Amino acid sequence: MPTSRISHPVFARFYTRVSEVLDHHGLAEHRRALLAGLSGRVIEIGAGNGLNFARYPPAVTGVVAIEPEPRLRATARLAATRAAVRIDVTGGLAEQLPAAEGRFDAAxxxxxxCSLADPGAALMEIHRVLVPGGQLRFLEHVRADTPGRVRVQRLLDATVWPRLAGGCHTGRDSAAEIRAAGFTIEKLERFLFPAGVRSPISFCARGLARR
Structure with missing residues (x-):
């Protein structure tokens, strides 16, 4: 049976540094857009080092933030103390969320x-813990826009990239996986980050799906 602890000490240190640099170069704006208009009870899955926390709007009444990696979780707890809304950071797995059915208004x-071993199982869990009509907000690496670039992503994903990047896969079709879990996608924006760069990890999508 899986445990709620996933240890990637080298990646955790790397991710903490790089994520802050990427936010400074424009990713923070995508985080703000992702969270804009949220309200009620929220569960954040894979909270990392807590860079979303400062951007939750005041209409959010509380956030349960799930992070299985202990070093990232410790950093996220510090970030939670500086947030304007109440955020409780805890361990747990996306595939086995420690929450009751219908507990949250948004996820x-x-x-x-992109980094989960079984994203389909995780999405079914998210579906379970949301109220009917609840929202799933997502910001993800996604599949590239040409067959040639998709082949490069598949090669990376089958070899070195997941081992180097904490399980990340560059070319998953996250929108299709979200729909397969029973969600209806209402908003979907595809973009390159950094803007104009077509590397295997630059294809991204931000959107809103509803249970």
Whole structure:
């Protein structure tokens, strides 16, 4: 049976540094857009080092933030103390969320579906813990826009990239996986980050799906 602890000490240190640099170069704006208009009870899955926390709007009454990696979780707890809304950071797995059915009004995933061993199982869990009509907000690496680039992503994903990047896969079709879990996608924006760069990890999508 899986445990709620996933240890990637080298990646955790790397991710903490790099994520802050990427936010400074424009990713913070995508985080703000992702969380804009949220309200009520929220569960964030794969909270990382807590870079979303400062951007939750005041209409959010509380956030349960799930992070299985202990070093990232410790950093996220520090970030939670500086947030304007109440955020409780805890361990747990996306595939086995420690929450009751229909507990949350919204769920948030930020570069999480690309890194899970079973994103379909995680999305079914998210579906379970949301109220009927609840929102899933997502910001993810996604599949590239040409067959040639997709082949490069598949090669990376089958070899070195997941081992180097904490399980990340560059070319998953997250929108299709979200729909397969029973969600209806209402908003979907595809973009390159950094803007204009077509590397295997630059294809991204931000959107809103509803249970």
């Amino acid at each position: 948030v995933v930020t570069f999480v579906l």
